[in-house]
Amino acid sequence: MSDAVVLMAYGSPERVSDVPAYYADIRGGRAIAPEHLADLVERYRRLGIEDSNPLNEITERTRAALSERTGLPVYTGMKHWTPHIADAAEEAIAEGADRIAGLVLAPHYSRLSIDGYRAQLERAVDRRAELTFIDSWHDQPLFIDVLASKVRGTDAHVVFTAHSLPARILEEGDPYEDQLLETSRLVAEAAGVRDWSFSFQSESPTGEPWLGPDILDHLAALHADGVEQVLVCPVGFVSDHLEIRWDIDVEAQEKADALGMRLERIDMPNDDAAFISALAAIVEGAL
Numbered sequence: 001m002s003d004a005v006v007l008m009a010y011g012s013p014e015r016v017s018d019v020p021a022y023y024a025d026i027r028g029g030r031a032i033a034p035e036h037l038a039d040l041v042e043r044y045r046r047l048g049i050e051d052s053n054p055l056n057e058i059t060e061r062t063r064a065a066l067s068e069r070t071g072l073p074v075y076t077g078m079k080h081w082t083p084h085i086a087d088a089a090e091e092a093i094a095e096g097a098d099r100i101a102g103l104v105l106a107p108h109y110s111r112l113s114i115d116g117y118r119a120q121l122e123r124a125v126d127r128r129a130e131l132t133f134i135d136s137w138h139d140q141p142l143f144i145d146v147l148a149s150k151v152r153g154t155d156a157h158v159v160f161t162a163h164s165l166p167a168r169i170l171e172e173g174d175p176y177e178d179q180l181l182e183t184s185r186l187v188a189e190a191a192g193v194r195d196w197s198f199s200f201q202s203e204s205p206t207g208e209p210w211l212g213p214d215i216l217d218h219l220a221a222l223h224a225d226g227v228e229q230v231l232v233c234p235v236g237f238v239s240d241h242l243e244i245r246w247d248i249d250v251e252a253q254e255k256a257d258a259l260g261m262r263l264e265r266i267d268m269p270n271d272d273a274a275f276i277s278a279l280a281a282i283v284e285g286a287l
């Protein structure tokens with residue numbers, strides 16, 4: 001069989017002028033409040049992505065490194081931006097793939113997030129190749145080692161974080177929160193870290209309750225308990241996303257400063273060699 005990988009990511013606008021169309025794609029046709037759009041444009045602008053976005057270069061480096069490491073053709077497909085997941089699938093099939101592994105650059109499964117990637121990929125492949133979709137890889141040992149190496153030996157209280165989701169997923173029996181806590185526990189154990197906790201981040205203003213606690217409230221609670229130093233380890237993200245560079249590096253940092261706490265965060269895995277080895281093992285296991 002001729003194997004290929006479709007490596008999927010959320011997607012990020014290439015330049016500030018892309019933000020309205022990008023946000024419209026995320027909202028899937030539902031209304032966008034003008035102040036929410038203005039706020040999002042401002043966040044990207046303040047991160048300096050006026051004309052180009054370094055995150056997309058990181059994703060390309062990750063793709064190239066995974067291809068080199070596995071010896072397989074790897075095609076990048078974005079959920080909410082270009083190149084779309086359908087473009088990646090089309091290219092893989094045009095170049096002769098008859099078995100495709102679908103891997104999302106997000107380790108934890110939720111119906112609300114990962115099923116969207118799966119649906120786009122299945123629709124695009126349309127049974128023209130055998131498809132092996134990887135739902136989650138939150139406990140993959142090499143991935144756990146990558147994160148453990150980033151928190152091992154710290155004196156700070158480690159706060160593991162991930163993107164929040166609407167709280168209704170719990171009533172639907174969604175495994176997202178359990179998987180996040182499992183990753184956090186495994187990383188803490190592997191690193192010998194005893195002083196840790198978990199909180200969510202990056203809640204969106206959609207008008208319904210989201211999973212908590214949010215990191216900003218959590219920092220205040222930790223401070224009230226006498227914690228002075230935190231190391232943030234965002235287990236739900238693997239790259240330098242807006243959620244990291246804004247929600248942690250700006251918002252959480254400002255909150256910590258106001259509380260008189262010291263806040264640091266781990267360097268994200270991005271295209272680290274050890275992380276690429278973890279991705280390669282996941283793909284090889286699936287194929």
Ligand code: FEC
Binds near residue numbers: 011164
């Ligand atoms: O440019 C970048 O670096 C940002 C990329 C980005 C990632 C990401 C990850 C996740 N999201 C998840 C769920 C939701 C839900 C909504 C939602 C809204 C946004 C908005 C932006 C955005 N997300 Fe995101 N998310 C990223 C970007 N996300 C921008 C819209 C503005 C805002 O709310 O700040 C609510 C949608 C709605 O309005 O109905 C739900 C989940 C993840 C982690 C898994 C994954 O990466 O796929 C879950 C990266």
